[in-house]
Amino acid sequence: MPQVITVDVERCTGCHSCEIACAVAHSDLGELFEATQQDPLPQPRMAVVALGEAAVPLHCQHCQDAPCAAVCPQEAIQRLDPDGPVILDEELCVGCQACVIVCPFGMIRMSADGKTALKCDMCIDRQQAGQPPACVEACPTGALQLVEDADLATEVQRRILEAMEAALEEQYQQAAPS
Amino acid sequence: MTAPEERSIDSAAQQMIDRAQQDEIGLAWDRYEEMQPQCGFGQLGICCRICHMGPCRVDPFGDGPQEGICGADANTIAARNLVRMLAAGAAAHSDHGRDVALTLLEAARNPDSGYQIRDPQKLRVIAEEYGVATDGQSVTKMAEAVAEKTLAEFGQQEGELQFALRAPAPRVKLWREQGLMPRGIDREVVELMHQTTMGVDADYRNIMRQGMRAALADGWGGSMIATDLQDVLFGSPEPIRAKTNLGVLKEDHVNILVHGHEPTLSEMIVEATRDPELVARAKELGAAGIILAGQCCTSNELLMRKGIPSAGTFLHQELAIMTGAVDAMVVDVQCIMPQLAHLSERFHTKLLTTSPKTKMPGVEHLEFHEDQALEIARQIVSVGVENFANRDGQRVQIPDEEMDLVAGFTAEYVYTLLGGRFRPSYRPLNDAIMAGRLRGVAGVVGCENPQIPQGYGHITMAKELIRNDVLVVVTGCSALADARAGLLQPEAALEMAGDGLKEVCEAIGMPPVLHVGSCVDNSRILIACAEMVAEGGLGEDISELPVAGAAPEWMSEKAVAIGYYVVASGIYTIFGTPQNVLGAPELHKLVVEGLEDIVGASFDFEADPIKAAHMMIRHMDKKRAALGLDEMMYEQALPAAAS
Numbered sequence: 001m002p003q004v005i006t007v008d009v010e011r012c013t014g015c016h017s018c019e020i021a022c023a024v025a026h027s028d029l030g031e032l033f034e035a036t037q038q039d040p041l042p043q044p045r046m047a048v049v050a051l052g053e054a055a056v057p058l059h060c061q062h063c064q065d066a067p068c069a070a071v072c073p074q075e076a077i078q079r080l081d082p083d084g085p086v087i088l089d090e091e092l093c094v095g096c097q098a099c100v101i102v103c104p105f106g107m108i109r110m111s112a113d114g115k116t117a118l119k120c121d122m123c124i125d126r127q128q129a130g131q132p133p134a135c136v137e138a139c140p141t142g143a144l145q146l147v148e149d150a151d152l153a154t155e156v157q158r159r160i161l162e163a164m165e166a167a168l169e170e171q172y173q174q175a176a177p178s
Numbered sequence: 179m180t181a182p183e184e185r186s187i188d189s190a191a192q193q194m195i196d197r198a199q200q201d202e203i204g205l206a207w208d209r210y211e212e213m214q215p216q217c218g219f220g221q222l223g224i225c226c227r228i229c230h231m232g233p234c235r236v237d238p239f240g241d242g243p244q245e246g247i248c249g250a251d252a253n254t255i256a257a258r259n260l261v262r263m264l265a266a267g268a269a270a271h272s273d274h275g276r277d278v279a280l281t282l283l284e285a286a287r288n289p290d291s292g293y294q295i296r297d298p299q300k301l302r303v304i305a306e307e308y309g310v311a312t313d314g315q316s317v318t319k320m321a322e323a324v325a326e327k328t329l330a331e332f333g334q335q336e337g338e339l340q341f342a343l344r345a346p347a348p349r350v351k352l353w354r355e356q357g358l359m360p361r362g363i364d365r366e367v368v369e370l371m372h373q374t375t376m377g378v379d380a381d382y383r384n385i386m387r388q389g390m391r392a393a394l395a396d397g398w399g400g401s402m403i404a405t406d407l408q409d410v411l412f413g414s415p416e417p418i419r420a421k422t423n424l425g426v427l428k429e430d431h432v433n434i435l436v437h438g439h440e441p442t443l444s445e446m447i448v449e450a451t452r453d454p455e456l457v458a459r460a461k462e463l464g465a466a467g468i469i470l471a472g473q474c475c476t477s478n479e480l481l482m483r484k485g486i487p488s489a490g491t492f493l494h495q496e497l498a499i500m501t502g503a504v505d506a507m508v509v510d511v512q513c514i515m516p517q518l519a520h521l522s523e524r525f526h527t528k529l530l531t532t533s534p535k536t537k538m539p540g541v542e543h544l545e546f547h548e549d550q551a552l553e554i555a556r557q558i559v560s561v562g563v564e565n566f567a568n569r570d571g572q573r574v575q576i577p578d579e580e581m582d583l584v585a586g587f588t589a590e591y592v593y594t595l596l597g598g599r600f601r602p603s604y605r606p607l608n609d610a611i612m613a614g615r616l617r618g619v620a621g622v623v624g625c626e627n628p629q630i631p632q633g634y635g636h637i638t639m640a641k642e643l644i645r646n647d648v649l650v651v652v653t654g655c656s657a658l659a660d661a662r663a664g665l666l667q668p669e670a671a672l673e674m675a676g677d678g679l680k681e682v683c684e685a686i687g688m689p690p691v692l693h694v695g696s697c698v699d700n701s702r703i704l705i706a707c708a709e710m711v712a713e714g715g716l717g718e719d720i721s722e723l724p725v726a727g728a729a730p731e732w733m734s735e736k737a738v739a740i741g742y743y744v745v746a747s748g749i750y751t752i753f754g755t756p757q758n759v760l761g762a763p764e765l766h767k768l769v770v771e772g773l774e775d776i777v778g779a780s781f782d783f784e785a786d787p788i789k790a791a792h793m794m795i796r797h798m799d800k801k802r803a804a805l806g807l808d809e810m811m812y813e814q815a816l817p818a819a820a821s
Contacts, residue, residue: 033756
């Protein structure tokens with residue numbers, strides 16, 4: 001079953017811990033202190049952006065019909081497993097930036113030296129070792145969650161129902177004589 | 179959840195951790211695991227909360243902000259954060275020193291205070307240093323004058339701290355030239371706070387310079403005053419036998435624990451536990467007697483001077499309550515986990531706070547006042563005795579472990595120890611180093627931290643050092659960790675020390691690891707280094723000595739203050755886990771390299787205690803070579819680092 005990282009925007013405090021954890025997870029040794037000494041420095045594959053007053057962590061959505069994979073002239077971007085994430089092979093990448101241009105979420109960026117594109121791999125290595133993606137693990141408030149694709153629709157429905165209930169309750173309270 | 183043996187290498191601790199896991203009681207190690215992963219910005223030192231434009235943070239990896247809203251870069255931010263830790267640590271030690279000086283004043287002025295001058299000899303030496311008239315003066319007059327002189331140094335605005343002049347002349351000259359000579363104890367901390375507030379100092383090197391001056395005001399000021407005046411009041415330690423670990427608690431006795439850092443109250447509690455009325459009351463309630471045991475540095479103070487048993491270190495504080503046998507736990511200041519308030523509720527243990535600086539919601543506060551010291555101490559002991567009746571025998575589970583140790587070494591006692599009573603001298607120590615029988619001296623000090631299995635850092639490092647003919651001096655939790663492992667026994671030298679150190683230990687009858695006191699007593703190590711220089715043959719300054727320092731399991735802000743006064747005194751020092759500077763490349767470089775050019779010593783960070791011991795040994799070998807000393811007699815130089 002395909003997986004997706006969901007964001008509960010109300011829980012995100014904008015601490016950027018997920019970004020750091022992402023960079024460390026994609027460093028040579030996977031350890032914070034060592035990562036700070038690495039040259040070149042490791043880079044995160046996701047970003048926390050400001051949306052009005054809210055902070056929103058953005059990830060690659062691992063699209064089913066992924067435009068980045070479709071345009072890559074090197075076939076460096078592929079979905080290796082039908083249920084798995086869309087993976088970019090940095091060894092094959094020639095740095096043409098086609099994927100950066102077509103990504104509908106702007107979630108592919110170039111490395112600091114401009115030689116290769118970088119994107120989220122949903123921490124496939126960590127997941128194979130039984131660990132959650134680094135950003136999910138690092139989130140101190142649980143705003144980031146790894147969920148099965150199939151659960152997603154019901155989760156969204158649940159949130160909408162909760163919001164409707166809260167709105168109805170508020171109306172009821174306002175209407176009731178004090 | 180990690181297994182008990184991954185959390186502590188002490189078998190007594192493992193038993194209590196195991197008990198907590200079965201009873202589903204959370205301990206520091208559990209809270210540490212729940213806290214993972216910890217905030218990277220905080221760990222790297224690049225989160226700034228100094229003004230309300232922030233919080234700001236510098237992006238250590240990505241293309242995010244490289245400076246805060248005011249424009250402070252990573253180096254400025256991390257340096258400010260680091261020295262503010264240092265300032266708090268220096269404040270803690272120095273405020274402790276102030277309280278001791280105030281107690282000395284009370285002892286001098288109030289004949290009914292219950293305090294006495296137990297070491298008039300040391301008082302006279304200090305009085306002469308301060309230019310106080312000693313001929314024909316009564317002890318109380320001298321004590322009053324010394325208390326006033328030392329207290330004045332806290333608020334002193336100009337000039338120099340008297341005890342800083344105990345350092346070798348070239349070191350004093352260097353401090354003056356580099357603007358590091360502390361002028362007043364409180365002033366350096368206050369100035370550091372000013373210098374690091376929003377919009378003042380943006381030069382990380384200048385921030386670190388004032389940081390070192392505040393640290394020196396602690397090491398050669400507040401801490402040294404604490405050590406010396408405690409010796410004056412409670413007696414200078416001399417080698418003494420005692421026991422440590424949770425096994426010092428006894429099922430059939432009232433068990434009272436004193437935990438924290440200051441001996442002013444606990445010295446009185448020692449007397450109160452011997453009060454015939456209270457002992458009789460304990461027996462009336464069915465106890466065989468009253469046991470008093472210490473934890474953390476309050477323990478070290480009582481251990482050094484009175485041989486009072488020690489129930490353990492920082493991470494033992496929760497474990498002691500887990501025995502179900504502690505009738506009262508009395509805390510003063512520093513390193514007291516707020517969690518004790520909740521944990522003690524799950525057992526019968528009565529937790530008592532005593533300092534106006536340390537209170538906990540829901541915990542009984544029996545405030546200590548120096549002018550009624552003994553009376554309050556009696557009340558406290560009485561609470562423990564009466565609570566014995568509430569103990570649930572079914573829930574008592576005391577580990578058997580208790581280890582013999584010898585504590586009570588001081589910079590002054592080394593004269594007698596090495597030279598004998600008739601020709602006291604540091605000469606034999608210097609000679610042993612010069613001849614290559616000893617490689618050098620290492621100070622291994624500091625805290626405990628769930629980041630490292632409890633005791634693993636301290637004990638492994640100490641063993642590796644003594645194996646390589648390095649004499650090890652220890653304080654604080656490091657000393658008590660080594661004590662648990664039997665390293666503070668003279669016999670241990672025969673088994674674990676190198677041949678040269680073994681010869682020295684056998685000739686003198688001392689352990690290869692010397693317990694020199696609490697964490698304020700790191701000042702004793704500074705004095706010992708100054709004495710080694712003064713004795714001659716090992717260079718003109720502390721930075722030339724084949725010595726090194728380490729804090730393998732540090733966690734407290736006080737460790738930062740200690741680290742910086744030790745390095746600023748010229749002693750190469752290794753911290754286990756890194757200081758919070760790795761997000762600031764230029765500051766990091768200054769700390770691990772650049773300080774060498776300013777004060778003749780710098781830091782290194784190495785969490786592996788064997789690797790760290792080897793770095794210390796290589797440093798000593800480098801200093802030995804620079805001094806042109808003889809080859810090592812037995813344990814040869816280590817091969818060069820593999821890197």
